[in-house]
Amino acid sequence: MKRFLMIAIGVSVLIFIGLYLYFVEGIYVAFLSEGEITTPFYTADQQFFARDKEGDKAFEIKGVELDSSYGPHRGTDFPIEEEKWQDWFDMINDMGANTIRVSTVMNATFYNALYDYNEARDNPLYLIQGIRVSYDEVNGDENSERMRFYSLLKEDARDVIDIIHGRNLIFTNDQRGSGFYRFDVSPYVIGYLIGDEWNQDMISYLDHTLNEDDTRFNGDYIQTVPEATSFEKLMAALVDDMLRYESNKYRTQRPIAVNSTFVMDPFEYPSHIKQQIGKINHFTMDHLLSTDEHLSGLFASYSYEEWPEEALQFIETDSSRVTIHDYLRELNDAHDMPVIMSSFGYPSETYINQDYNQGDQLIEGLTMFQESGFNGTIIRSFQDVWDRRNLTTAFMYDLQSIHEFSDVLTPNQHYGLIGYRPYREDVLMTMDGDEIDWEDVEMVSETNNNTIKVTRDHGYLYILVNSDAIQLNAPLYFGFDLHPGLGTTSINQIDATLTEPIEFFLGILPGQGGVMRVIENYQASRQQFLERVNGVNPYVELPKAPLGFERFKVAERNPKITEENATSYTYPYTFKDVYPLVLNGEGAETDIYLGEDQVELRIPYGLLNMYDPLKPTVHDDYYTHYGVEPVPIDGFHLSMMTSNGVTTDSVWVPLDPLSGDVAVEEVVKPSYERVKSYWGGEDE
Template identity: 30%
Template sequence: MKKYLWAVFILVAGIVIYQYVQYQSGLIFHVYEIDEINSNVITKDNQIYVNGELFQVKGVQMSASMPNYRFSDYAADQADYMRWMKDIHEMGANTIHVSTLMDDDFYNALYEFNQGHKDQPLYLFQGVRVSDYGNNTPFDAYDSEFYDILKQDLRSAIDIVHGKKNILLNRGRGLGTYRKDISSWVLGYQIGDSWNNNTVAYTNHNHNTTQFSGTYVKTDKDANAFEALLASLMDDGLRYEGEKYGRQSLISFINDPGNDPFAYDGFYAGQLSKTVQIDVSHILPTDALKSGIIASYHMFEVPSDFMTYFSEDTKKTLKNEISQMNPSHYLNGYVDLLNAYYDVPVLISNYGFSSARGSDTKESLDEKAQGKALMETYDDFMESGCAGAIIHHWQDEWGNRTWNTNYAVNVDESIYWDDIQSMNHGYGLLAFDPGKEKRKVYIDGIHEEWEEDDVVYINDGLKLSMKQDEQGIYFFIHGNQDKLSDHLILPIDITSESGSRIWKDHETTFERPADFILELEGIKAQMLVQSRYESLRENFLSMIDGEDPFIYPPKKDDSAFVAINMIQKKMKIRENVTNSKPVYSEVKETGKLIYGNGNPESKDYYSLSDFMIGKDGIEIRIPWQLLNFSNPANLEIHQDYYEHYGVETKTISKLYVGLGTINDKQIPMQDVTLKRWNKAETHERKKQSYDIVKEAWRKQP
């Protein structure tokens, strides 16, 4: 009996050890010699070749992001991924990029999809990234939260795509049982996402080791310590896949204009946060590398005259490269410069344009303009000599944060509502529109969605109806044409902590202290906010005009109603210290409502539409953020900024609205109960930009 028990114990132990070593350990097994390693993806003449044929990357970035779920929930299942891959393939794309380890449903879906599309499969660029904590740690890049995590994740990614990995616990990344071998469709691995330049500088300061010599890559004499670290990671990944699986894929790390190889004059470098350089040219292949190294770039805006801020040495060194720049190309030829500089393929691994209502530039793009910008920019990239480009992003991501609206919203709860004022929510080609199957309201001036129960206010021949959904509050104004063509005023009372019954410079008064005024005159409309409740002033006044907002705050009952603005990205540069004035941020009016048809089924659909006049009346949408809601799902609004020294919130259950004309002596106001929700109801809709990309890419080889 003891022998039997020992035999069972040894068998079970053997299985456990085999499972651990094979699927969990991440150890290198020297199975293949260098001359036995193959690669179906190589680089040649600064381009990418797959199975011996030139391959032009037409890619799109994908994640597991869905409304109601955090990124780390990996809520999308295999059916979701399959549906999205089908649409991506039909759009003409040939590549998907993921920036981190995904759950097993994603890889199972890619395997199943490509089994049915063997002649035209979807290829994969697999990314691994350092956590926000690791990237912003007070330590350098050799810290375990940085280097060790990247090394471990790169090995895990390789095991995953070869179908030999179990991940039971994986903080912030995908997990599951990975058994599908998709390695033949993997183009390469991309290390990192965006590098904190302070971490890069601190690493270079702390470490004298600037040289690395590995089996597949090595650094040249000009490399810095951070580049040596990247070379070490790249070599480890190549060695791990080669020796364990007999395969080589392309290898790269993510770079961006903030960390590119070009040195700036010291006075301008600080203003542009351009204080370090990372250069893939300092990492060289050895004779053992059969696949290749590529330069992968995330693109974001740079000053239009960026090259004038280069150091004198940079200008001299890059004289020939600068002469090859085409100023009519994207970013005034910045990508031309990259292609002229590098001797490896340049891949734009992340570029995009948002179709959100809010932005940090002068113009917001509607969905058609988004698609046009994507394709014009893609053509610029290809004319510049790039090996291809990857669009950011496949789907809108409600969980993304946006620098100029973070202060105004509860960013941890933004997954529950469609914040169209936050730019980073709208980069997708796929929208998640409110409503389980269709929207409650389409802004088209047609009354058919509105019922008698929606009427909240009647006054002197005008009738006001109201609805709400995950995107905002909607009004429908009924009345005869004479009334509708009048100068209409719609006061709104949100908070009891401030507001005014009087509108400065106008004779009209309100029954209650109003916080907002919706002003309508024909096809012109705007939202105004009472000066005390203007969130931009308290948060950004010092950046806009240099004043302290707390020295002379507006009175609680101040009668001034002001435009609702958004702060813009500061792109101006101070030319000298002694003579130039401070460079302040500009603003744009976001409270100005946009006229147009907001029904996607209409031939004249305009995705940024806020209101429309029809034969039945005027239909209006007010985004939640314009009304100072920080989390509308829980009906959380801003409190008094000057009593709380910033944005603090409280919950409400109702608001008050009124409706009248500019000539009314007093406009009565009526309370309207608001509804909370625990889970957003949405349906998917491919944007107009999807169709534009599809039309362009399906014409290309």
């Protein structure tokens, strides 16, 4: 018996070691891998081709990007279950898309769902698998291939290859997915996409500081042209390693690209243009050449970004006016391989400062890329992503909790074709004059003439007032006092004086909407961007007394370029008034319902300078602290004023903390149906 136990334990240990080496370490013996190299997808003649039983067919990519986040759950927690993935795959397929893109390693649940979904269908969804760069590991070294970020990128690339072939086990994976990857989804993988938005300083360091004497690379599968840069040489080595690894281990290859952006395009610009658009690097996939061993081919990939008209004029010097259409055609013609737009999108109307219709913009873009000769386009993204940040608003919030609430001031949170509405308990708040969603909310004030209720969820602060002083077609005003030490009792816009100081003043104006104003020394974007807007340091030129109210503003990039030899400087940012809240609109995007004797409104937390709405905390005084410092609050004072001079006494409204976990309802945006119609998706 003892001998039997020893043998059993020994066999178990050997099995465990074998499984560990096979799935975790990815050990393989090259000479045991026999047979011809297969290419389920390949590129030729500036096109993608897919192989199937009926032969090779040209393949145009119609795709959407999927993120691992879901509503208030951050992407790195990988909260989405297999059933939800498959529901989304159905919606994507019904929309007429044939491809999904993920920008990094997902958890095993995603690949399991994709495998099960595709195995049960005749028209599968294909995958472009991204490989994300670890910028936290960027460090200098005299040899680019010894740089830490490159070593990790190489490891991640091999992990990705094993994952899509169903041969990997990852216990923990910082910022990336993990799990037991046991399903082979490789028949559905079009290719690999390295990188997303590259760190331009890092590339410049490689190309200019290292200044390697020999930037040529001669691999088994990839070589470089003599004029290749150090970064292009490094990417050639990575692509060569990926091709070797997948060829030797799995006897297959698939197309690979290094993602790029317009700021890395292969074109030349005058120095004054380059300085202002931040163009310090060039990259082109055409500097990577295939050897006879490379059968699957390469492709070029770009993420879309707004490009100044002044820069476009230098693409075709013989043309009087060059448009973005001309630029895209030139960009496509600059490559001898297929080119795709791997990421492009626009915010929907849930973003407060949206100028155009999301559906119109997407259709215009899809048409433009196709007419420019691109071999496919990927929309960013299928779902809204609450934990995305933007340079112009990130300073306003606690970035550790930004994923827990929706922010209407951050445009790239609203790129999805579907969005989310957070529940308050089990209620969805709608500004429609129907008080059914207020039944469980207690009054904060009740008099003979009016009643006030206030509640909130993970997106907005809600207020309901019933008062005989409210008139349907007359202006109405609200004052908010959130900071315990700031504010004024005088309102210059309506010549009124309040009992409590306020920092925010909302005017509900028929025909305009809800215009939010803020006291001058509590304008968040001023202290952060004033010097980048007009050259004035906000701590040198302080807001002057008496302090009044001004429109709430956000900063945005200034698209204008200073002309060569100009005597004035064009600053990189401008201030823009936040658009009015929607008054008596239609559907879920209505912010204010104004009726006779009643008003119902919702205020985005960003318009009240809330740093973390859930705790809650607000911004402290910018001019006694440097930058944004949070200060906790347990409530605020609320005042209401009418156009005929009726002013309510200031009401204290307590604010309790909110839980970080909240249910959401998915909302299919009109842009989904627009894209579905354009791509010829299935009717319901």
